Amino acid sequence: MDWDKLRIFHAVADAGSLTHAGDRLNLSQSAVSRQIRALEESLNSTLFHRHARGLILTEQGELLFDATKSMAKRLEAAAARIRDSEEEVFGELRVTTTFGFGTLWLAPRLAKLFEKYPNLKIDLMLEERVLDLPMREADVAIRMKEPSQADLIRKKLMSVQMLLYASRSYLDSTGMPQTLEDISQHRLICQNTRSDQVSAGAALVQKLMGHNPHSMLMVNNYFGVLQGVSNGLGIGVLPDYITQDFPQLVHILPEIQSADVPVFLAYPEELRHSKRIAVFRDFVQDEIISHRKKQRLQGTAQAMH
Incomplete structure (x- = not known):
């Protein structure tokens, strides 16, 4: 199988257009089209469905594209290893x-x-x-x-561990919780237990929710939880690696923590x-x-x- 034709096929499949693939390869649209037709003839298969909005891979085209994607990734890895043989890190x-x-x-x-x-x-x-x-x-x-x-x-x-934090301004206005049961008097800020997160974090949130927080704010990532806590919205479940960079947060109820992650x-x-x-x-x-x-x-x- 002609490697050059495979390279052109991969560019067309990736771009979904003969014109865009030609721009990437510095080839005319007609030259790209000829190479694709020649590849289809050599394989005795149609690789693309043509329509007004561009090209869609056929089932046979999908199979070939899977193979060329794997080849491209392996070539990238080889190129990386060759570049890394140089002394300079770049x-x-x-x-x-x-x-x-x-x-x-x-x-x-x-x-x-x-x-x-x-x-x-x-x-x-x-x-x-x-x-x-x-x-x-x-x-x-x-x-x-x-x-x-x-x-x-x-x-x-x-x-790392998931711990409980609050801002000083929030604690000044609501008071410092002394026991886990006090969560019922506060707003809990956390990730939804159905969102993608470590199981230890989800388990801690489930435990806290069992104590019926007064209100809740759920965010799908820890950056959002941090913003809520920093702005005095409530008590948040956050990973302990944030403590050094955000000293304004107060670690509360230190006995409440997740399993090690x-x-x-x-x-x-x-x-x-x-x-x-x-x-x-x-x-x-x-x-x-x-x-x-x-x-x-x-x-x-x-x-x-």
């Missing part, structure tokens, strides 16, 4: 993590990484869906559970020697060590007061 690193961790902990710290490696390009993908690392949907992941995919190098970074960093086995992965991994590990030291110092200072 190029794109695609990082995936949850919306909460990426927004509240990782993104604010990336300036330090860019200061050290200014030619590095980070593509930060924040979503609860677990991306397929072996299929190169991302290069490296930070997840709130141990990855189950095969062929991954994984390292446990730390454990493990945080793992993972990347494909084939990127074991990637310098970009190595510098990102070391950066995250160093930041976590620093973060935990400051947390302990804060805890000691609060205990003394």
